[in-house]
Amino acid sequence: MKRCLIVGATSAxxxxxxxxxxxxxxxxxxxxxxxxKLEAVAAxxxxxxxxxxxxxxxxxxxxxxxxxxxxxxxxxxGGFDHLLVAHGVLPPPGxxxxxxxxxxxxxxxxxxxxxxxxxxxxxxxxARGTGVIAVIGSVAGDRGRRSNYEYGxxxxxxxxxxxxxxAELAPAGVRVLTIKPGxxxxxxxxxxxxxxxxxxxxxxxxxxxxxxxxxxxxxxxxGIWRWIMLVLRVxxxxxxxxLPL
Amino acid sequence: xxxxPRSWGRWPRARHELRALRWRHEPLxxxxxxxxxxxxxxxxxxxxxxxxxxxxxxDARGLDRFIAxxxxxxxxxxxxxxLLAELLELVLPAGxxxxxxxxxxxxxxxxxxxxxxxxxxxxxxxxxxxxVTALELLRSDGSRFRLSPDERPKLFRATVGGxxxxxxxxxxxxxxxxxxxxxxxxxxxxxxxxxxxxxxRPELRIETETxxxxxxxxxxxxxxxxxxxxxxxxxxxxxxxxxxxxxRGLFMRGNHASREEGTGDxxxxxxxxxxxxxxxxxxxxxxxxLRAAGLLPPRLSVPFVPPVSxxxxxxxxxxxxxxxxxxxxxxxxxxxxxxxxxxxLDGVRHWNRVYGPGGxxxxxxxxxxxxAREGLAAILRGLRLGGAASFLSVLKVFGEREGVGVLSFARxxxxxxxxxxxxxxxxLALLDALDRIVVEAGGAIYxxxxxxxxPATFRASFPGWEAMGPHLDPALxxxxxxxxxxxxxxxxxxxxxxxxxxxxRER
Ligand SMILES: Cc1cc2nc3c(=O)[nH]c(=O)nc-3n(C[C@H](O)[C@H](O)[C@H](O)COP(=O)(O)OP(=O)(O)OC[C@H]3O[C@@H](n4cnc5c(N)ncnc54)[C@H](O)[C@@H]3O)c2cc1C
Ligand SMILES: NC(=O)c1ccc[n+]([C@@H]2O[C@H](COP(=O)([O-])OP(=O)(O)OC[C@H]3O[C@@H](n4cnc5c(N)ncnc54)[C@H](OP(=O)(O)O)[C@@H]3O)[C@@H](O)[C@H]2O)c1
Numbered sequence: 001m002k003r004c005l006i007v008g009a010t011s012a013x014x015x016x017x018x019x020x021x022x023x024x025x026x027x028x029x030x031x032x033x034x035x036x037k038l039e040a041v042a043a044x045x046x047x048x049x050x051x052x053x054x055x056x057x058x059x060x061x062x063x064x065x066x067x068x069x070x071x072x073x074x075x076x077x078g079g080f081d082h083l084l085v086a087h088g089v090l091p092p093p094g095x096x097x098x099x100x101x102x103x104x105x106x107x108x109x110x111x112x113x114x115x116x117x118x119x120x121x122x123x124x125x126x127a128r129g130t131g132v133i134a135v136i137g138s139v140a141g142d143r144g145r146r147s148n149y150e151y152g153x154x155x156x157x158x159x160x161x162x163x164x165x166x167a168e169l170a171p172a173g174v175r176v177l178t179i180k181p182g183x184x185x186x187x188x189x190x191x192x193x194x195x196x197x198x199x200x201x202x203x204x205x206x207x208x209x210x211x212x213x214x215x216x217x218x219x220x221x222x223g224i225w226r227w228i229m230l231v232l233r234v235x236x237x238x239x240x241x242x243l244p245l
Numbered sequence: 246x247x248x249x250p251r252s253w254g255r256w257p258r259a260r261h262e263l264r265a266l267r268w269r270h271e272p273l274x275x276x277x278x279x280x281x282x283x284x285x286x287x288x289x290x291x292x293x294x295x296x297x298x299x300x301x302x303x304d305a306r307g308l309d310r311f312i313a314x315x316x317x318x319x320x321x322x323x324x325x326x327x328l329l330a331e332l333l334e335l336v337l338p339a340g341x342x343x344x345x346x347x348x349x350x351x352x353x354x355x356x357x358x359x360x361x362x363x364x365x366x367x368x369x370x371x372x373x374x375x376x377v378t379a380l381e382l383l384r385s386d387g388s389r390f391r392l393s394p395d396e397r398p399k400l401f402r403a404t405v406g407g408x409x410x411x412x413x414x415x416x417x418x419x420x421x422x423x424x425x426x427x428x429x430x431x432x433x434x435x436x437x438x439x440x441x442x443x444x445x446r447p448e449l450r451i452e453t454e455t456x457x458x459x460x461x462x463x464x465x466x467x468x469x470x471x472x473x474x475x476x477x478x479x480x481x482x483x484x485x486x487x488x489x490x491x492x493r494g495l496f497m498r499g500n501h502a503s504r505e506e507g508t509g510d511x512x513x514x515x516x517x518x519x520x521x522x523x524x525x526x527x528x529x530x531x532x533x534x535l536r537a538a539g540l541l542p543p544r545l546s547v548p549f550v551p552p553v554s555x556x557x558x559x560x561x562x563x564x565x566x567x568x569x570x571x572x573x574x575x576x577x578x579x580x581x582x583x584x585x586x587x588x589x590l591d592g593v594r595h596w597n598r599v600y601g602p603g604g605x606x607x608x609x610x611x612x613x614x615x616x617a618r619e620g621l622a623a624i625l626r627g628l629r630l631g632g633a634a635s636f637l638s639v640l641k642v643f644g645e646r647e648g649v650g651v652l653s654f655a656r657x658x659x660x661x662x663x664x665x666x667x668x669x670x671x672x673l674a675l676l677d678a679l680d681r682i683v684v685e686a687g688g689a690i691y692x693x694x695x696x697x698x699x700p701a702t703f704r705a706s707f708p709g710w711e712a713m714g715p716h717l718d719p720a721l722x723x724x725x726x727x728x729x730x731x732x733x734x735x736x737x738x739x740x741x742x743x744x745x746x747x748x749x750r751e752r
Contacts (some may be wrong), residue, residue: 012267022528022529023528023529025528035268036268037268037270040268040270040310040312041310042267043310043311043313044310044312047311047313047335047528048311048335048528048529049528049529063613150449169737187265187267190265206573
């Protein structure tokens with residue numbers, strides 16, 4: 001049975017992932033910042049078959065709590081073998097006009113807190129010599145786009161960090177998985193006009209659980225984004241800039 | 246914003262601003278200056294009770310969490326956006342079934358309460374609202390109420406069958422029915438209070454019998470003879486062109502099968518038993534169990550809307566003939582899984598698309614017992630004279646229980662449901678005429694299936710409707726409500742203009 005810590009467990013994508021793990025009877029520790037949401041998700045996952053071993057508060061803007069969270073989760077699960085990091089914020093458009101502290105806060109949530117958490121987790125996993133670390137990045141981290149480069153910059157930082165961590169932990173038997181979803185219909189994207197390329201949270205969750213079970217390093221979800229980003233990544237900036245993205 | 250077909254009949258079309266709900270403890274996402282809003286479930290109502298043209302729809306499907314389940318007493322509490330199909334996955338492994346189910350399992354708990362839906366067991370179990378032990382209502386002013394037959398009973402009665410107009414139902418608590426044969430007193434919904442043996446292996450089939458009949462008299466005889474001993478009864482009626490007045494059909498009755506008789510057959514082996522059955526936290530049904538129960542998601546789908554309706558006199562005649570022959574051959578008793586028995590139409594996704602771009606209308610009425618025979622005969626004659634062929638027509642005798650809600654539809658009497666291709670004014674004028682028969686007989690038209698009844702028909706169907714007044718949430722409204730209460734300028738237009746608007750949209 002998987003023993004999994006889910007950070008950002010109230011995100012739509014994480015919740016759907018939790019439901020798949022629950023069906024397998026996984027043992028879970030759930031962490032998120034909103035107590036009421038967390039309790040609602042925990043009760044539901046327990047009824048769906050999960051053994052929920054703990055629900056703990058987690059605020060991405062409070063790095064003091066990271067080490068304690070990881071320690072409590074480890075204790076509750078007898079050493080977790082899976083970690084899923086799923087929290088994030090999408091800053092509003094109108095990039096140039098933002099206040100410095102707002103911009104830095106979004107970077108701290110999307111990048112700083114992820115790196116902070118992994119700093120607490122990696123040595124434990126490495127010592128155990130097994131496990132999977134799965135972190136949700138984004139296709140937005142593959143190129144700097146006019147509409148969301150602040151978000152994209154944070155995700156790019158996470159991608160690079162994970163690439164290095166993957167190399168470091170591979171010899172110890174710990175797998176590091178970078179998940180790059182395309183566009184997903186969730187509360188984060190509530191105000192967007194939805195079109196053909198949009199995926200649902202359950203769809204992305206299924207792909208993520210599948211990827212956790214395979215020996216993959218980076219996975220685009222749904223798979224079509226691998227090809228879209230392949231093209232977009234090689235496009236010279238002079239052309240890329242003109243795309244309506 | 247383009248008007249879109251959103252209800253199951255795909256007519257009328259409506260424009261909405263959708264707001265997705267995800268957390269039951271949050272207030273409604275409405276500002277004082279917003280246009281009227283309406284909670285919406287899974288869009289399985291045929292007409293306009295779940296439409297709010299020009300307004301906001303509060304999409305409650307995202308409230309899809311289970312909250313609590315007592316597998317010993319069979320009491321389950323879940324958020325209002327949970328589908329009955331999803332609820333079944335939770336409760337089946339522990340040996341429980343829905344107390345009442347409509348002809349499709351793809352409806353939400355909130356929708357089931359707000360239309361106070363009924364099933365084939367109305368004569369034993371009443372309607373859905375009779376099994377709701379409590380629910381929470383969230384109003385636009387942020388207030389929340391726990392409602393039950395004993396807690397704020399008036400608001401409870403306005404909310405069950407209340408068409409979403411009293412507030413958002415955030416969660417529903419339901420008393421389930423144990424699988425297997427009916428407990429000694431079949432009409433007592435409190436069977437739930439019996440403790441369940443922990444090793445009970447659920448029996449996932451219905452013992453059913455199909456009997457052909459011809460003539461309304463024969464139908465009433467069969468129904469009377471079956472009422473007591475059969476928990477589920479319903480009749481399919483052949484209303485293909487020209488055949489309407491013969492009232493030829495198949496009477497189907499069923500009971501939950503008992504375990505003993507089922508030993509040794511494949512489905513009893515694939516049912517889960519041992520440690521999983523009946524245990525708290527046993528988790529969701531696996532594929533094996535769902536297959537045995539006939540509750541796997543449909544594999545067939547109608548992938549697009551054909552340019553013209555595929556339902557016409559010829560196809561209706563062919564289908565009904567084939568159905569009569571096929572089912573007629575299966576005469577006698579047999580055991581069928583739960584899904585095909587209760588939800589035969591769930592085998593094909595998007596089947597409502599076959600009616601083409603114009604959509605279709607359902608029409609369901611109930612007639613008081615004393616007037617039923619003559620009233621039905623008049624309706625069947627009307628359908629024949631109007632040249633209206635109904636693809637799928639269903640007839641059932643309801644039991645004696647009055648509904649819980651102020652606007653509950655199911656009541657003592659006989660109910661008939663027909664599906665008609667929407668041919669514009671012809672269809673609407675015919676249905677207006679049929680309404681007259683129903684009103685004359687002291688019957689009612691079912692809002693969940695309606696998109697066209699006149700305000701006077703509504704008032705005659707629900708004479709107590711004004712009792713809703715003090716309980717309506719001022720921020721909520723629906724296309725249906727504006728139409729039948731005449732608070733919409735378009736509501737008082739006759740069939741003619743409504744038909745004009747319809748064909749105008751097709752262009
Ligand atoms: C194939 C088929 C077979 C059917 N068979 C039957 C049958 O046998 N018996 C029967 O009674 N009906 C039957 N129906 C009708 C169906 O059961 C009802 O229309 C049901 O209410 C649909 O539920 P929904 O979740 O799709 O709700 P919707 O159709 O989306 O909404 C229905 C009503 O509920 C309200 N509502 C939805 N959610 C909430 C909420 N959370 N809080 C407050 N109000 C809410 C809406 O405002 C609306 O007024 C059938 C429908 C189909 C398509
Ligand atoms: N949706 C997409 O199109 C898309 C595409 C690519 C990648 N992603 C990534 O997928 C992941 C999941 O997002 P989602 O789409 O499922 O959106 P979501 O439902 O809006 O989830 C975002 C989650 O992040 C949490 N969060 C935000 N700030 C936080 C903070 N300071 N501390 C703790 N938690 C915080 C939120 O908690 P609260 O509920 O308490 O606010 C929420 O649970 C994110 O990493 C996102 O960047 C999404």
